[in-house]
Amino acid sequence: MPIEIPEVVIDRLPLYYRLLSRLESEGRAVVSSQELGAELGVTPAQIRKDLSYFGRFGKQGRGYSVHRLAAELRQILGLDQRWRVAVIGIGRLGRAIASYPGFEGQGFDIIWLYDASPTLIGSEIEGREVRDISQLEGDLRADPVDIGIVAVPGEVAQDVVDTLVDAHVGAILNYTPNRVQAPPEVELRHINPVLFLQSMTYHLKRVRGV
Amino acid sequence: MPIEIPEVVIDRLPLYYRLLSRLESEGRAVVSSQELGAELGVTPAQIRKDLSYFGRFGKQGRGYSVHRLAAELRQILGLDQRWRVAVIGIGRLGRAIASYPGFEGQGFDIIWLYDASPTLIGSEIEGREVRDISQLEGDLRADPVDIGIVAVPGEVAQDVVDTLVDAHVGAILNYTPNRVQAPPEVELRHINPVLFLQSMTYHLKRVRGV
Numbered sequence: 162m163p164i165e166i167p168e169v170v171i172d173r174l175p176l177y178y179r180l181l182s183r184l185e186s187e188g189r190a191v192v193s194s195q196e197l198g199a200e201l202g203v204t205p206a207q208i209r210k211d212l213s214y215f216g217r218f219g220k221q222g223r224g225y226s227v228h229r230l231a232a233e234l235r236q237i238l239g240l241d242q243r244w245r246v247a248v249i250g251i252g253r254l255g256r257a258i259a260s261y262p263g264f265e266g267q268g269f270d271i272i273w274l275y276d277a278s279p280t281l282i283g284s285e286i287e288g289r290e291v292r293d294i295s296q297l298e299g300d301l302r303a304d305p306v307d308i309g310i311v312a313v314p315g316e317v318a319q320d321v322v323d324t325l326v327d328a329h330v331g332a333i334l335n336y337t338p339n340r341v342q343a344p345p346e347v348e349l350r351h352i353n354p355v356l357f358l359q360s361m362t363y364h365l366k367r368v369r370g371v
Numbered sequence: 372m373p374i375e376i377p378e379v380v381i382d383r384l385p386l387y388y389r390l391l392s393r394l395e396s397e398g399r400a401v402v403s404s405q406e407l408g409a410e411l412g413v414t415p416a417q418i419r420k421d422l423s424y425f426g427r428f429g430k431q432g433r434g435y436s437v438h439r440l441a442a443e444l445r446q447i448l449g450l451d452q453r454w455r456v457a458v459i460g461i462g463r464l465g466r467a468i469a470s471y472p473g474f475e476g477q478g479f480d481i482i483w484l485y486d487a488s489p490t491l492i493g494s495e496i497e498g499r500e501v502r503d504i505s506q507l508e509g510d511l512r513a514d515p516v517d518i519g520i521v522a523v524p525g526e527v528a529q530d531v532v533d534t535l536v537d538a539h540v541g542a543i544l545n546y547t548p549n550r551v552q553a554p555p556e557v558e559l560r561h562i563n564p565v566l567f568l569q570s571m572t573y574h575l576k577r578v579r580g581v
Contacts, residue, residue: 169379175569179550202555239572246568257464262525263548263565268572307575308568315472331578332571334564338473340389345412348574350567354544355473357560358456358518359385361542362449362478364558365517368541 170211174238176201177211181231191224240268245306247330249321250313251276251291254336258310260287272306277313297321301328308332315339322349380421384448386411387421391441401434450478455516457540459531460523461486461501464546468520470497482516487523507531511538518542525549532559 180200184192194205201208212230215237235241248259251274259271274286275294282293292300294313301324309325311318311333318337325333332348335341343349390410394402404415411418422440425447445451458469461484469481484496485504492503502510504523511534519535521528521543528547535543542558545551553559 171573172566172570174573175566176550178569179566202552237573238569239576240569244568244572244575252467253463253470254467257462257467258564260463261548261564263563267565267569269565269568308571310564331575332568334567334571338471340386342412346578348571348578350571352562352564352567353473354468354471354520354562355477355479356382356385356389357544357562358454358479358542359388359448359450359477360382361518361544361558361560362454363381363384363447365454365541366449368556368558 166214170214173201173203173211174234177208178231178234178238178240181227181234184227185231189227192227192230193224197225243268243270244308246271246308246310247273247275247297247301247306247325248310248312249275249294249297249325250311250337251278251281251286252312252314255310255312256286258312258336259289269308272304273300277317294321298324298328301325301330306330308334310334310336311341312336376424380424383411383413383421384444387418388441388444388448388450391437391444394437395441399437402437402440403434407435453478453480454518456481456518456520457483457485457507457511457516457535458520458522459485459504459507459535460521460547461488461491461496462522465520465522466496468522468546469499479518482514483510487527504531508534508538511535511540516540518544520544520546521551522546 177197180197194208197208198205215233246269248255248271251259259274264271271289274289274291275297276282276291277294281291284291305328307330309330311321313321315337318335318339319341322333322335322341322343326343326347333343335349335351338353340351387407390407404418407418408415425443456479458465458481461469469484474481481499484499484501485507486492486501487504491501494501515538517540519540521531523531525547528545528549529551532543532551532553536553536557543553545559545561548563550561
């Protein structure tokens with residue numbers, strides 16, 4: 162793809178896709194940028210601009226074909242294929258992620274769960290066995306995954322990420338409080354409630370004038 | 372503040388702040404945009420541009436004063452004050468959030484925990500009592516909080532958000548799989564692993580050419 166799409170636009174695409182899937186399941190044929198905008202809290206102009214990066218959707222005044230736009234987004238986002246996921250760290254947070262109801266039917270298959278705790282290793286969560294984290298490296302070499310979700314204690318996060326990177330895992334979601342490093346070709350995101358709250362208080366301060 | 376700061380810039384400020392706090396605790400006086408960039412995986416030009424929105428920091432070629440920049444960011448982000456937080460929904464995910472080690476010393480005080488489950492109500496988590504969710508509305512009216520973290524089942528998420536909005540909670544972090552609505556003056560974020568994964572697969576597809 163020749164044009165560099167801004168990251169903030171890419172982050173909105175799953176929201177468009179989710180809304181369009183819902184409209185599609187409700188039997189809707191056409192949707193306007195006004196309606197998409199109202200549902201998503203984005204201006205219609207922003208919607209048109211976001212979708213124009215991908216070049217081929219709809220015409221102003223006529224609305225978007227729900228089916229065609231959903232199918233295109235599915236393809237653009239890679240949701241027309243299956244992705245193999247490993248969750249490393251099965252404490253409260255890892256277990257909550259492994260049982261998250263939203264994964265169903267979205268093309269993400271949680272293949273493996275890992276933990277270091279002897280009380281967890283060998284137990285079953287949502288029908289999957291928790292494996293010993295010492296087996297992670299060998300398992301990934303024998304049978305690679307696409308995505309790693311890291312929910313171990315912060316102090317071992319970088320070690321786990323290094324193992325995932327060495328095993329060519331292409332995308333890593335880091336739920337630990339520690340910031341970790343990965344080479345630029347690896348897609349790495351940090352999901353840290355404190356950082357979300359800190360950018361929210363920026364807005365709170367302004368709204369409240371405190 | 373007259374200039375509209377892009378949301379993506381605001382989201383990076385907590386990362387700058389965290390790194391500067393660390394440098395400050397290590398006794399560093401000055402830091403360059405090159406070093407900040409290398410640590411954070413952002414170009415030095417982006418760092419300079421981001422910080423230029425706030426107008427008063429450093430000079431090119433001389434680096435930034437670590438102490439001054441950290442203090443300014445603390446003030447800009449509202450981290451020089453304390454924020455009251457309620458967590459609603461104390462299942463695995465809510466409990467993981469309530470026990471998240473990263474909140475300590477960051478100005479966020481988790482005041483209240485709520486759940487609807489009779490087996491949880493009255494129990495203690497991290498020294499705080501879990502209260503009956505039916506008390507949420509009255510509690511917030513008597514003793515407001517600034518931030519609500521919502522980790523209830525998706526189907527009741529909107530009800531909880533409505534209660535928070537009615538009680539003038541200014542910022543809401545929604546961890547449920549359901550998208551919820553709030554008026555524009557409320558700062559609302561959705562933390563949904565599926566949506567994060569879906570924007571990551573966009574990149575995976577491109578890197579792998581699949």
